[in-house]
Amino acid sequence: MAKISVVIADDHVLVRQGIRRFLEAAGDIEVLAEVGDGLELLRKLAQVSPDVVLLDLHMPQMTGIEAAQRIKRDYPRVRILVLTADDAVPQVLALLKTGADGYVLKTARMEEVIHAVRQVYSGNVALSPQVATQVVHQVARMPSAPEDEEPLFIEPLTERELRVLRLAAQGKTNREIGQALAISHRTVQGHLADIYDKLHVHSRTEAVTEALKLGWMTLERGAKP
Numbered sequence: 001m002a003k004i005s006v007v008i009a010d011d012h013v014l015v016r017q018g019i020r021r022f023l024e025a026a027g028d029i030e031v032l033a034e035v036g037d038g039l040e041l042l043r044k045l046a047q048v049s050p051d052v053v054l055l056d057l058h059m060p061q062m063t064g065i066e067a068a069q070r071i072k073r074d075y076p077r078v079r080i081l082v083l084t085a086d087d088a089v090p091q092v093l094a095l096l097k098t099g100a101d102g103y104v105l106k107t108a109r110m111e112e113v114i115h116a117v118r119q120v121y122s123g124n125v126a127l128s129p130q131v132a133t134q135v136v137h138q139v140a141r142m143p144s145a146p147e148d149e150e151p152l153f154i155e156p157l158t159e160r161e162l163r164v165l166r167l168a169a170q171g172k173t174n175r176e177i178g179q180a181l182a183i184s185h186r187t188v189q190g191h192l193a194d195i196y197d198k199l200h201v202h203s204r205t206e207a208v209t210e211a212l213k214l215g216w217m218t219l220e221r222g223a224k225p
Contacts, residue, residue, distance in 0.1 A: 003030040004121045007048065009041040009067070010034075010056040010083075015106075019054065019083075022110040029117060038062025045075055051121050054113075055100075057084040057091060065094050072099040079120040083113060092131055096205070102126030119173060125204055129171035132205065155198040157216065164191045166217055169208045 006029055010016045016034040023029045032048045035041045039061040041053070053071060057064035068080050081102040082095050092103050101120040104113055105128045116126035157165065160181070167177040174185040174192070181188075196202060199210045211217045 001028070003028055004052060004117060005029075005048075005050040006031050006052045006054055006117065007041070007044060007050040008034045008054045009036075009038070009059065009064075010054075011036045011059045015056075019110075019113070023114060023117065026114045029114070036060070038064070038067040041067055042070055042074075045071065045078070049075075050078060052079045052081055052117055054117070055080055055082050057082060057086050057095075065091075065098060068095060068098040068100050081116055081120050081126065087128075087131055096203075103131050104128050105131065115173075124174060127171065127205070132169075132171050154200070154210075154214070157195060157198060157211070161191050161195050161198075162211075162217060164188060165195055165207060165211055168192070168204045169217070 006023060008016050008019055008023075008031060010019070013036070016036075020031045020034060023031055032050050033044050035044050037060040041055075042062075045053075055064050055067060059067075062070075064082060064084070068082070071078055071080060079102075080095075080098075080100040081104065082100050083104050083106060084091075085106045087105055095103060102116050102125060104116045104126060108116075108128055112128070119126040163181060164177055167180055172180070174188040178185040178188045192204070192207075195207050199207050201207050201210055208217075
């Protein structure tokens, strides 16, 4: 079985080495290279083709945001998982707008980082729970579209779709949602695709935000679906 290939970009050698040791101990992850700055990262991506780049925000030569923009432009197949100590919402939103696939804080346990690597590799979004909550609240406070714009028709969500979305808002993975609702994770993916289509969005965060704005749900962490 092929392993998930990763390149680690962080300007602290000890941090890189520690992350590499834990990732490779997982068994299904292979670290192709370590780099210490954004320019070195881009040079390395011209030589190797990883599945996932584990990216720090604050590096010499090029910021994480600039690096993410270049990666998504030149290597769109590569998934980007940001691993940083910075939980500032503007930074998170800026990274998500570049197309980053996940945002995990360095305060997370390594098991969470490993899980996040697997999640973004599988095409899912991985956000630290505290980051996800802050982002949803921030986006929910953003102004609505101008009144002279014709509103899009939004088809109501089914009760099952709302249950899926509530669990997604709690930071649960597709598999965890499936276990909670006694359905397969593929069925969860199908429900999320239908939710995105109905709400005219492209991500969990946008879907939760729209549901909050419409008054269809509230953020109640730990509440039963």
